[in-house]
Amino acid sequence: MSDSNTSEFTNPSTFILLGIPGLEWAHVWIAIPFCIMYIITILGNITILFIVKTEPSLHEPMYYFLSMLAITDLVLSTATVPTILSNFWLNSREIEFSACLAQLYFVHSFSVIESGILVAMGLDRYVAICHPLRHSTILNNLLVAKIGLAMVLRGVILVLPFPILARQWPYCRTNVIPYTHCEHMDVVNLACADIRVSRNYGLFVVFCGDTLDMFLIAVSYILILRAVYKLPTKDARLKTFGTCTSHVCVILAFYTPNLFSSLTTRFGLNIPLHVYILISNIYLLVPPMLNPIIYGVRTKQIRDRLLWLFTLKGT
DSSP, X not given: OHHHHHXXXXXXXXXXXXXXXXXXXXXXXXXXXXXHXXXXXXXXXXXXXXXXXXXXXXXXHHHHHHHHHXXXXXXXXXXXXXXXXXXXXXXXXXXXXXXXXXXXXXXXXXXXXXXXXXXHHHHHHHHHHHSGGGHHHHTOHHHHHHHHHHHHHHHHHHHTXXXXXXXXXXXXXXXXXXXXXXXXXHHHTTOSSOOHHHHHHHHHHHIIIIIHHHHHHHHHHHHHHHHHHXXXXXXXXXXXXXXXXXXXXXXXXXXXXXXXXXXXXXXXXXXXXXXXXXXXXXXXXXXXXXXXXXXXXXXHHHHHHHHHHHHHHHO
């Protein structure tokens, strides 16, 4: 009997996603705000892409990076939210083993890509404020394309060992994942093997991704604050630094829940499981939804274009 069970789960054909254990009775209701946020995410980011593409005055490095951020947000949310909604509304909890590995790969790789894009946007703000006369020369279209490609390749290559290692482990305990979707550590923790390689490599990815990127962003803002402080008047300082507020808001919305999720998964902080799962899902739902809203409200060119579109439709 024991050997049979072991062989059954060594190469599981499917995993079972429990959603939010302890809140099964509320799944239908929790799915409603999740669905609303997903719809806003789709509409908001597609609108940003449309405006940047159709408005020649927005063909600048800042808006190119914003378009990359919008595409990343669309992929990141679409990789997970349909699975969550299907689980909560249709009680469809099974996910194929290969599909689970693909999902965790997309979640983590595009999280790394988004983190890199935020660094690129910080670089754009640094050049725009500290070297305004050379901004278009330094950040030309070719360099912007190279930076975008480098960020994509970093995310794609850095996270590739996640599913490769996860596929090699034997799963002889259970195929039940107490989570809303497939995350790297939640999957490999089910393995009945020494998973220190996966665990340590996961920490390496956190360091090379979020930790390093936050350090680079911090350095860029230290240089920005030094340049702003040298401006002659308080109004000039506030106006100049005001061009960075959208970026700062997006940084806080992305890194806070992302780091919480990563550290909690690896070090097992003593918090209720349903609270951890809900907070961990925030970085999949809230930042992709907020990013187009923040830039739409705070960026005059995008705001004016939106008003023009709505006025045109009204006419």
